[in-house]
Amino acid sequence: MENSKKVLIVTYYWPPAGGPGVQRWLKFAKYLPEFGWEPIIYTPENPSYPLVDETLTKEVPKDLKIVKTNIWEPYQIAEKFSKSNKKFKGGQFDVGKNQSLVSKLSIFIRGNFFIPDARKFWVKPSIKFLKNYLTENHIDTIVTTGPPHSLHLIGLGLKKELPNLKWIADFRDPWTEISYYKHLKLTSDSDRKHRELEKSVFKNADLTLATSYTDAENFRKNGANAFCVTNGFDKNVESLNREIVKNDIDSLTILQNNNSTKFTLSYVGVLEQLRNPENLWKALIALSEKYQDFAKDFELKFVGRVDDKILNQIENSVLKNNIKNLGYLAHDESVKEMESSDLLLITNFPNESSKGIIPGKLFEYLATGKKIISFGPKNADVETILHKTKAGKHFDYSETFEIQEFIFLLYEDWKNGKSIQNSANINEFSRRELTKELAGKLESLSV
Structure with missing residues (x-):
């Protein structure tokens, strides 16, 4: 040098x-x-x-x-006095009725004294x-x-x-x-x-x-x-593109063999209350109640730290037996879990001012070649990238039926042995x- x-x-x-x-x-x-x-x-x-x-x-x-x-x-x-300090040190906040007095005081001190x-x-x-x-x-x-x-x-x-x-x-x-x-x-x-x-x-x-x-x-x-x-993302794009070849029977067989026996939707990372896609959970509950096969085949996998209140919300529904909560894993293990999934979830804050946030894991998601489902404000930058790469679909927090339709069509392709991989050129990322x-x-x- x-x-x-x-x-x-x-x-x-x-x-x-x-x-x-x-x-x-x-x-x-x-x-x-x-x-x-x-x-x-x-x-x-x-x-x-x-x-x-x-x-x-x-x-x-x-x-x-x-x-x-x-x-x-x-x-x-601060952590000796309140566990919430660990949460907002990592960018997480209790909101609304979920805030304790200690949490409110801690957040006030954090914002005004530091x-x-x-x-x-x-x-x-x-x-x-x-x-x-x-x-x-x-x-x-x-x-x-x-x-x-x-x-x-x-x-x-x-x-x-x-x-x-x-x-x-x-x-x-x-x-x-x-x-x-x-x-x-x-x-x-x-x-x-x-x-x-x-x-x-x-x-x-x-x-x-x-x-x-x-x-x-x-x-x-x-x-x-x-x-x-x-x-x-940091991955050899040429080898990635070779893995994802449309109408290639050998490649399709390899991809199917890499998948589990479950149609798996995975979230990788920290999921806090401010980015909780409640309309997704409603859509998944509706699909599970309407279609017996979907309820049997579906798996909701969490890799990372999920807010307890979000987890409790899902566990107190028909999805309780579909959850696989792996907790925080090392980065290389997290990537393996992404690659063994069929659909990857990414969430953003719902307000208009957040449309410019592009979570870093979006690009790791892209590198896997898996389909992506995204939640956030309309006309978000994430939506622009997903549209550009044809890697998935973006929804705002008011949609529910459209989510059901998107997920169920992917599930039917999975059930029928069709590839639901992406084939976009993502080299610029x-x-x-x-x-x-x-x-x-x-x-x-x-x-």
């Missing part, structure tokens, strides 16, 4: 952190050297992760330079440390990735200290436009502080990255020089192609 340009990536989530948040920059770091950039990771020495996946450490490139400093964060103290978030105590020490580190190592380009959005304040502080520094602010999720923002019980003063900090990041970053088309557009409206580089796009943006800043 002697002739490579250096870029420092400031990230809170890094292996052994689990969940989708760690994947984006882990994969960019893997492929950046191919395009003339040497990534250097800056991450906490002692973070408090909501999920841990030790298997992801195997994916860290062996020659990757990783710099760590200590962080102090209040979550360990602005922008509880990792804010790492900002000043990091600015002090990195100012010297960047200068001594002749690094003039940095990336900050959030959430936690406090990491963008590290970039903001360094930009003021080092005016010639090139800074990319990467938003894996929006800041004030994220759906749970309105549930933080913010005072008007706290809301103003959040929005002022966000605008300052947009104004001062040389480039703001968004993971969706809508987010990039919204960021531009708020003064950012924003561009979309979506998340993606491969991690390598996306990194190539990112490298082009880095080059444009360094000119």
Whole structure:
């Protein structure tokens, strides 16, 4: 990497952190050297992760330079008083009547006392440390990735200290436009502080990255020089396309042999109350009550953490014997469960402001070649991608009969031995192609 340009990536989530948040920059770091950039990771020495996946450490490139400093964060103290702190540390919130007094108080404190978030105590020490580190190592380009959005304040502080520094602010999720923002019980003063900090990041970053088309557009409206580089999948696309061949009897036989004896709908990841597709459960209940064969053949599989109240809702229905709850699995095991499914579920928040959220697992779903059923607001970016790739169908939270029809037609094809795989060309969403796009943006800043 002697002739490579250096870029420092400031990230809170890094292996052994689990969940989708760690994947984006882990994969960019893997492929950046191919395009003339040497990534250097800056991450906490002692973070408090909501999920841990030790298997992801195997994916860290062996020659990757990783710099760590200590962080102090209040979550360990808070968790002694309330389990809900573990939930909203991972982006989950109890809502409405499900909120206890302790939960309400915890959320109020989180939103108003820790602005922008509880990792804010790492900002000043990091600015002090990195100012010297960047200068001594002749690094003039940095990336900050959030959430936690406090990491963008590290970039903001360094930009003021080092005016010639090139800074990319990467938003894996929006800041004030994220759906749970309105549930933080913010005072008007706290809301103003959040929005002022966000605008300052947009104004001062040389480039703001968004993971969706809508987010990039919204960021531009708020003064950012924003561009979309979506998340993606890391799989050999040519071999994937060879696996999915229409009217190929041998391929069809292989695919059928890989499936279980159940018609399986799977959800992989964290499912909280704010993204609960209740109309899907109603559709599945209706199908099970109407068709005996469907009730016998159907399996609803959860891989990850499902809110107890959602699980109880389903278990207290005719679907109780169709549930297979595997809990959280290592990433490679989760992928195997995706590949052994027939239909993959993805959910988003129902409100209009969330149409720009593209969950990272959508791209892993695409890589499996399995059909996808999606829930969220109308005209969402997920819907755009599903339409473009012909990989599945998107529904809003008011539809029920249309869902029944979509699922039952797939079930009938499965029952009759027909392939329900996808055959779309999804190469543009491969991690390598996306990194190539990112490298082009880095080059444009360094000119």
